[in-house]
Amino acid sequence: MSRAMKITVALLVFGVVLGGIYFQGLLDRVLRLAQPARTEEQSRREVLQPPIATPSDKTVKAKIFWASVETPGALQPVEVELALSAETVQRAKQVLNMLVAGPPAPELRTLPADAALLEFYLLEDGTAIADFSGELSTGTPSGILSEQRAAESIARTLESNVPGLTRLKILIHGQEAETLAGHLDLSGYFTLAPPAAAPEKPPGKLTASGSAVKLPR
Amino acid sequence: MECSFSGILLSVRFVKPILIVGSLCAAAMLLLAQHTPPSATPTPQTAAPPVAQAPATRQTLNVVVLDPGHGGTDSGARGGSGIVEKEVTMSLARAVQAQLELQGFQVVLTRQPDEGPTLDERAATANAQRGAVFISLHVSSIGAVGTAMAFYMPAAPTSETKPGPETSGRPLVRWQEAQQAYAAQSRKLAELIQIQLGQKLRGSAEVPQAVAVRQLRSVMLPAVAVELSSVAAADRKPLDQATPALAEAVARAVAAFKAAYEAGAI
Numbered sequence: 425m426s427r428a429m430k431i432t433v434a435l436l437v438f439g440v441v442l443g444g445i446y447f448q449g450l451l452d453r454v455l456r457l458a459q460p461a462r463t464e465e466q467s468r469r470e471v472l473q474p475p476i477a478t479p480s481d482k483t484v485k486a487k488i489f490w491a492s493v494e495t496p497g498a499l500q501p502v503e504v505e506l507a508l509s510a511e512t513v514q515r516a517k518q519v520l521n522m523l524v525a526g527p528p529a530p531e532l533r534t535l536p537a538d539a540a541l542l543e544f545y546l547l548e549d550g551t552a553i554a555d556f557s558g559e560l561s562t563g564t565p566s567g568i569l570s571e572q573r574a575a576e577s578i579a580r581t582l583e584s585n586v587p588g589l590t591r592l593k594i595l596i597h598g599q600e601a602e603t604l605a606g607h608l609d610l611s612g613y614f615t616l617a618p619p620a621a622a623p624e625k626p627p628g629k630l631t632a633s634g635s636a637v638k639l640p641r
Numbered sequence: 642m643e644c645s646f647s648g649i650l651l652s653v654r655f656v657k658p659i660l661i662v663g664s665l666c667a668a669a670m671l672l673l674a675q676h677t678p679p680s681a682t683p684t685p686q687t688a689a690p691p692v693a694q695a696p697a698t699r700q701t702l703n704v705v706v707l708d709p710g711h712g713g714t715d716s717g718a719r720g721g722s723g724i725v726e727k728e729v730t731m732s733l734a735r736a737v738q739a740q741l742e743l744q745g746f747q748v749v750l751t752r753q754p755d756e757g758p759t760l761d762e763r764a765a766t767a768n769a770q771r772g773a774v775f776i777s778l779h780v781s782s783i784g785a786v787g788t789a790m791a792f793y794m795p796a797a798p799t800s801e802t803k804p805g806p807e808t809s810g811r812p813l814v815r816w817q818e819a820q821q822a823y824a825a826q827s828r829k830l831a832e833l834i835q836i837q838l839g840q841k842l843r844g845s846a847e848v849p850q851a852v853a854v855r856q857l858r859s860v861m862l863p864a865v866a867v868e869l870s871s872v873a874a875a876d877r878k879p880l881d882q883a884t885p886a887l888a889e890a891v892a893r894a895v896a897a898f899k900a901a902y903e904a905g906a907i
Binding site: 496497565566567568569572602603608609611612 | 711715717718726779780781782783784785790792797817850852853854855856858866868870871872
């Protein structure tokens with residue numbers, strides 16, 4: 425093999441190695457870009473929604489209304505052992521955060537995973553104002569049944585666990601929204617029944633033994 | 642003096658026969674009144690009590706306003722298999738229209754295939770009709786495929802139905818609450834539709850749901866929404882198969898509603 429040929433082969437090998445290294449870097453960049461970018465809402469939620477703990481927290485069996493396994497479109501309460509505050513606003517935030525973040529299975533979810541409860545206010549007359557991030561609107565599947573199920577899961581979870589609430593107003597990013605996702609009218613209030621009068625259904629049984637599900641906080 | 646005395650005597654002489662004739666006339670009128678049929682002489686005491694919101698004369702119901710949900714740039718719900726709600730709702734509307742026209746109804750559509758009017762424009766189309774009902778057609782994202790549900794606007798709590806601010810003594814009905822006056826009729830129409838859906842689309846619920854559907858709130862007619870499940874179907878076949886049954890169910894229910902409405906039972 426002539427010297428020139430050896431140099432050519434060496435250059436080619438060097439080029440292939442260099443190309444391989446560049447290709448690997450390119451592949452990593454493409455894979456990084458292919459991953460869904462973290463939304464502003466997700467980052468905001470991480471900052472705004474650390475686990476809420478208050479001195480009056482007491483572990484109770486909370487009823488969280490997630491989607492029914494047996495009846496499509498319906499809700500079913502699931503008993504969850506949860507540390508809940510005695511203070512109404514904190515208690516409401518705790519159960520709503522569990523409703524968003526804690527369904528035991530994805531098919532039980534009623535609210536979008538990246539929706540965040542931005543704020544919760546309570547007026548003197550018992551009016552509860554739940555202010556959600558825009559993901560509640562953009563992430564809820566469009567349709568009368570799905571939107572109604574989402575709002576109903578919020579209302580029933582509140583009325584089953586937080587005493588003293590008379591009605592609920594849902595805001596999106598601090599503003600009144602015309603609809604949740606194109607159908608459900610959000611211009612009014614949802615009437616809440618007190619816990620004792622709230623309609624009861626047998627608690628959900630998600631485990632084989634039928635015991636209540638204990639979820640990590 | 643003498644003159645005035647004779648005048649009085651003269652008066653008494655004439656008054657007596659006048660009184661007798663008058664009494665006879667009064668007795669005759671009384672007898673006539675007793676024998677006259679009551680319907681010919683309605684009195685305030687026997688008239689039917691007024692019904693709130695009821696029109697003075699009951700109209701015939703010949704028009705159905707069909708609202709194919711979404712349209713234009715608003716595609717509505719989208720399924721993973723590519724099902725687009727606005728296309729299915731248009732197909733549903735055409736099928737329901739055909740069935741209603743067979744029953745003799747005049748059908749008004751709120752949009753054409755490539756149009757996307759606003760919700761208030763759709764309500765305005767409906768409110769321009771007389772002797773009509775409004776049906777908004779949708780396809781859900783969830784629910785058992787091939788089932789359908791009818792929805793009506795829930796009646797607002799008493800505290801929220803009080804009239805709005807008054808202007809020169811006229812109560813102002815809020816545009817957002819225009820449907821409230823028709824809540825009972827809308828509920829009846831939804832019940833009739835859901836009964837038919839339960840019979841024709843297996844697995845559908847037996848009773849409709851009261852939901853604050855934005856599309857209904859400003860419609861001043863008996864108004865319901867009907868939603869077929871769902872865009873989550875693997876393909877359009879089950880939805881296309883359900884369409885004729887849904888159309889027939891709606892047409893039969895509207896015909897039943899018309900009969901009850903025109904008879905004054907609703």
